[in-house]
Amino acid sequence: MTYNPLLEMLRSRADGEITGIPSICSSHPLVIEAALREGIANKTPVLIEATCNQVNQDGGYTGMTPSGFRLYVEQIANKVGFDLKNLFLGGDHLGPNPWKDLPATEAMEKADILISQYVKAGFVKIHLDTSMACADDHAPLSDTTIAERSARLARVSENAASGLKPVYIIGTEVPIPGGAMEALDHLEVTSPDAAIATYEAHRSAFVKLKLEDAFSRVIGLVVQPGVEFGNENVVYYNPTAATELSAALKQIPGIVFEAHSTDYQPTSALSSLVKDGFAILKVGPGVTFAMREALYGLDQIAGFLDQLGKADSLAEKLEQLMLAHPQHWQKYYPGNADAQRLQRHFSYSDRIRYYWPTDAATKAVDSLLSRLENRDLPEPLISQFLPKVYPLFATQKQKPTAQTLIIEMIRLVIHDYEIACRRA
Known part of the structure; x- marks a missing residue:
């Protein structure tokens, strides 16, 4: 296999270096652009991952197949001048999850197609996740x-690969995707015995199918190190709890x-994890949360400059959109009406991210950015409403332009990961 940053990371760690790699789990074009610009600045490879629900043969919730997602990311890379040789794509939680309401036989047939399409599209990091029970499973x-x-x-993956073969991630001990629904104060760390048992069970299953070569490319095991975020709080990494x-x-x-779920961890915690x-280190809601912060800050600037009322604000337009289509947040945000209103916009789970690709939200964002286009944004307003990027x-x-401010807000988050993963 030619250069793969994940294999390089393993070699570096074997030589005693403390190094890791961030995994950007988002399909939003501004997040992808920010990640690629950070990669250009640091001269580092960029790993972007898509999930089985987000991108699959049926289109997922993004409407993209694996090959379509690759083309989409590469177009952004070409726009910003990012060298495609340093762009790596991964597939997260690949398995029967999108079809778990079907009997296992049918769901796994769908998963076969999913894996095949990801590998044929050139995804080099494949997380095999078959932990979910299907309709007829116990x-x-x-x-x-x-x-x-x-x-x-x-086996499907190996048969689908032409030339370069992917590396694999196994294991499934992770929290609810996108964060927990309840308030959290601690988490149970995966036990060493459970981690080793998972590894050995997979090794045995691969050997039975004569997949020893594929198993030699199993480079990672998903575990719970004791990090997570709820709607309004974060459980921070405690190295002592994860010692064993x-x-x-x-x-x-x-x-x-x-x-x-390493989102919202401080740089010191990310460095300790590595x-x-x-x-x-996977990050998803944390980067779209930063994007939302930037958009809402710009909305405040535009509202002040143009003396617009609440009805014209981006936040109000998103509020009406989420109320009209509550399927992405309703069962995840508990509490009374006031609590849910807070969570719709500001939850760490950031389920507002599912609404940005819609026509209504895209129109609202485009309207905001067009109002700010070709205008000098007053420094005091940037300081007031976007203080995190003001010093830059x-x-x-x-x-700066409005779009530059958004990109830099996202890059601040990704930069923390780059610092944590950089060789010591």
Whole structure:
């Protein structure tokens, strides 16, 4: 296999270097652009991942197939001048989850097609996730069943690959995608025995299908290091609580742990995660949360400059959109009407991200940006409503555009990951 930043990371760690890689889990074009611009600035590869619900053979909630997603990301890369040799795509939670309401036989047939399309589209990092029970399964599934189904998908992947073959991530001990619904104060860290049992179950299942070569490319195991975020709070990484789990890597050499839901962790916590072996750091809602902060800040600036009322604000337009189409937030945001209104806009779970691609939200954002286009945004207003990025521009003679401010807000988040993952 030619250069792959994940394999390079493993080699570096084997040589004693503390290094990791961030995984950007978002399909929003501004997030992707920000990630690529950060990669250009740091001269580092960029890993962007799509989930099975987001991108699949039926279009997912983005309307994109795996090949369509690749083309979409590459178009953004070409626009910003990012070298495609440094762009790597991953598939997250690939398995029967989008079709789990079907019997297992049918759902796994769909998953076969999913895996095949991702690999044929050139995705080089494949997370095999068959942990979910299908319509005729008895929940929870056993480690053996999960591993056997994962090995089946690995065989499909190997047969679909032409030339370069992907690396694999196994394991499924992660929280609810997009954050927990309840308030949290701590989490149970994966036990070392559970991590090792998952690894061994998969090794055995791969061997039974004569997939030893594929298993040699299993580079990561998903575990719970004790990080998560709820709607209004974050559980921060506690290295002491994860000491035994981290030490378990000595018994399964040649891999690292993959940490999900690392959003909103401070740089110090991200650095500790990488040091302790949780070297693949996934971030999703955290970057779209920053984008929303930027958009709402610009909305405040535009409202002040144009003396517009509440009805004309971006926030109000999104409020009406979310109320009219509550399926993406209603069952995730508990509490009374006031609590739900707060969460719709400001929850760390950031389920507002599902609304940005809609025609109504796109029109509202385009309207906001067009109002600010070709205008000098007053420094005091940037300081007031976008204080996180104000220092980046305060000393520059050329004032930033509205879109630049959005990109830089997102880059601030991604930069923390780059700092944490950079070689010591």
